[in-house]
Amino acid sequence: MNCQDFVFNNYNSRNSLYAILDRRIKITSDVPVKALVQVIIKDGINRSIGDMYLAYPVKLLGSRYLIKLPKGAATTPKLISFSALDYGQNVIGTIAKFVNGEQVSIDTFNLVSRIGGNQAIYVSDSTTDDVSYKIVANQNIVVVASTPCVDLSFSSGGIASDSTSDCDYAAFTALPIQEYDCHSQLSGLGDVKIISTVSTALIYELPNIVDCSKSLVVYNYQSQNNFGNVDRVSVNMGKSIPLNYFNTDSFSSRSAYTQIRTTRLGGKRAKGVQTIVNAFLTNVLDMSQAITGYTPFYNIVKGGSTLEVCGLKNLQQQYFQLNDQPISLKFIRQINMPSSFEGYTCFIIIIEESGYNVFFSDQMYVAYISGINSLNSQSSYGYAIGFSTSTLTSISIPGNLNPGGEPVNGQTISPTIESPTPLPIITTTKSSATFKFTGSLILAMLLINL
Numbered sequence: 001m002n003c004q005d006f007v008f009n010n011y012n013s014r015n016s017l018y019a020i021l022d023r024r025i026k027i028t029s030d031v032p033v034k035a036l037v038q039v040i041i042k043d044g045i046n047r048s049i050g051d052m053y054l055a056y057p058v059k060l061l062g063s064r065y066l067i068k069l070p071k072g073a074a075t076t077p078k079l080i081s082f083s084a085l086d087y088g089q090n091v092i093g094t095i096a097k098f099v100n101g102e103q104v105s106i107d108t109f110n111l112v113s114r115i116g117g118n119q120a121i122y123v124s125d126s127t128t129d130d131v132s133y134k135i136v137a138n139q140n141i142v143v144v145a146s147t148p149c150v151d152l153s154f155s156s157g158g159i160a161s162d163s164t165s166d167c168d169y170a171a172f173t174a175l176p177i178q179e180y181d182c183h184s185q186l187s188g189l190g191d192v193k194i195i196s197t198v199s200t201a202l203i204y205e206l207p208n209i210v211d212c213s214k215s216l217v218v219y220n221y222q223s224q225n226n227f228g229n230v231d232r233v234s235v236n237m238g239k240s241i242p243l244n245y246f247n248t249d250s251f252s253s254r255s256a257y258t259q260i261r262t263t264r265l266g267g268k269r270a271k272g273v274q275t276i277v278n279a280f281l282t283n284v285l286d287m288s289q290a291i292t293g294y295t296p297f298y299n300i301v302k303g304g305s306t307l308e309v310c311g312l313k314n315l316q317q318q319y320f321q322l323n324d325q326p327i328s329l330k331f332i333r334q335i336n337m338p339s340s341f342e343g344y345t346c347f348i349i350i351i352e353e354s355g356y357n358v359f360f361s362d363q364m365y366v367a368y369i370s371g372i373n374s375l376n377s378q379s380s381y382g383y384a385i386g387f388s389t390s391t392l393t394s395i396s397i398p399g400n401l402n403p404g405g406e407p408v409n410g411q412t413i414s415p416t417i418e419s420p421t422p423l424p425i426i427t428t429t430k431s432s433a434t435f436k437f438t439g440s441l442i443l444a445m446l447l448i449n450l
Contacts, residue, residue, distance in 0.1 A: 014077055014125040015097065017107045019118045024083050027055075036298060036383065039169055040374050041148075049149070049169045050373045051280050052300070052381035058085060058140070060389065062176025063093075065135040065143045068204040068238050070265050070279065071160065072126035073167040076149035080122045080133060083142040084111035093137030095122050098236045099129050111141065126151075128160050132206075132237045145281075146171035155201050155265055156275040157242050168379050172263065172281035180258035182212035182401050184394040191255040191392060192287045193262050194310045196335050197222075197248050198348050199370045199382065201276050202265040203241040203284070208258045210235045213404025218255050221338040222248040228340060232405045233260070245274060249336040250346060257403040259286070259392055266370055266382045278380035280370060285384055287311075287344070288391040290364040295386035297369045298356055305371030307349040307385075311364050317347050321360040359386065 027035055040050040069078045084091045091111035097104050109120035124133070126147070135143060149167040154160045161167070195203070207216040214235055221228035222243070233239045243251055253262065262284040267276030290311055299305040309315070317334065320327045331350040351357065351369070359367060370382035 017109050017122050020121050022116050048377040049379045051169050051171050053172045054383040061140045063137045063140050064177050065174050066177050066206040067133040067145050070147050070155045071151045072147050073149045073151040073161045073164050078124040078126050078147050080145045082120045084113045091137050091139045096134045098132045143174040150279040152276050168279040170279040170281045175283050177208045179209045184396050185257050187393045191259045193284050194252045195284050196250050196308050197243045197245050199266040200243050204263040205233050206238040206261040207233050215404040217405035221252040223250045223336040223338050252341045278378050280380050280382035282382045285366050285387045289387040290366050291388050292364050294358050294360050296358045297385035299371045301372040302354040303352050305351040307351050308368045309365050310346040313343050313345050315363045
């Protein structure tokens with residue numbers, strides 16, 4: 001494809017919406033498929049930045065989104081694109097920007113559903129403030145968000161950078177939020193998420209819309225803190241959680257009332273250094289999305305990829321396979337979990353092979369791949385490779401609940417996390433991807449700023 005078809009840098013102000021030409025790509029299949037979008041941007045001096053991220057089937061899209069993005073280096077922007085599906089009504093939507101807890105702007109966008117009709121992109125400034133973006137539309141849409149030049153120092157807990165000479169492009173396809181009525185709670189353990197810190201710098205937690213409160217209680221744990229934190233996550237702002245690789249092996253969270261979306265800012269690190277040297281963005285999945293069996297993935301550089309596999313405690317590394325061959329235990333490391341999540345486990349697997357590969361486990365798991373995005377480059381990518389649609393369910397509770405965790409008698413109490421129940425069996429075969437659907441994928445315009 002011609003890169004110029006997907007480049008957008010024709011803007012003259014920040015914090016503004018722009019109409020853009022239709023650059024949607026539609027993929028229709030009657031068998032399960034997995035679609036990846038790879039971005040490579042060269043600067044003319046043998047250096048490139050970029051990312052590779054997952055496009056989701058239309059059945060996973062929605063009309064409401066909450067987005068947080070990493071800060072851009074120097075004065076580079078953040079970009080959020082909106083694309084309509086190619087059927088149904090035209091779309092009218094709004095994007096509201098929140099800074100440090102306050103709404104500072106709201107803008108309206110219009111999307112044409114027919115092929116060839118204009119779509120939209122929002123260009124935001126990039127500061128050290130805490131910023132979030134809430135998107136509401138009258139129809140389901142595709143939202144792709146990116147920071148074309150991530151400030152690697154600031155994202156790792158360091159000072160803000162005033163140079164673009166050391167940054168990386170990061171993008172992802174957002175997953176929607178829902179509305180919560182405050183009269184129900186999630187069944188079982190609720191929304192449980194687990195990720196390692198090996199390739200993670202920041203976690204962004206993005207709660208559903210809560211009708212009765214400005215916040216949502218989420219229980220967050222790091223492996224060195226077995227008691228966890230009871231965090232009241234702002235419904236408008238979400239929450240940014242920095243992770244120190246040298247202090248903790250894993251991050252785990254639980255939302256008992258309603259689902260949250262979780263985004264991971266990841267990247268590779270030089271040995272013995274906390275600062276990431278590249279960046280990627282990906283959604284963190286809830287453990288009800290676990291599968292068993294085969295899942296395919298594609299990685300770029302030989303010996304430059306890491307597979308993260310998480311599941312229940314009965315997940316056994318000696319039975320892992322790659323391309324129908326047992327994975328040598330010398331390439332596998334089990335990571336530490338907080339005691340409250342001792343019913344779960346995660347493994348880090350070094351992947352030597354490049355190209356098309358197939359992972360296998362006969363136990364339930366979710367999996368993520370990350371690695372170097374292109375040859376002769378230090379840019380990285382990361383995406384989820386093994387998962388199904390969420391099977392989280394809710395039960396109705398009489399009366400009004402307290403999802404925001406407002407103190408009762410001066411205290412807010414975190415419920416005990418019990419041992420996890422068996423996950424529902426969702427099996428994949430060697431020839432299939434992890435999406436079980438017949439339909440379409442809509443890839444939004446690639447977000448590139450040169």
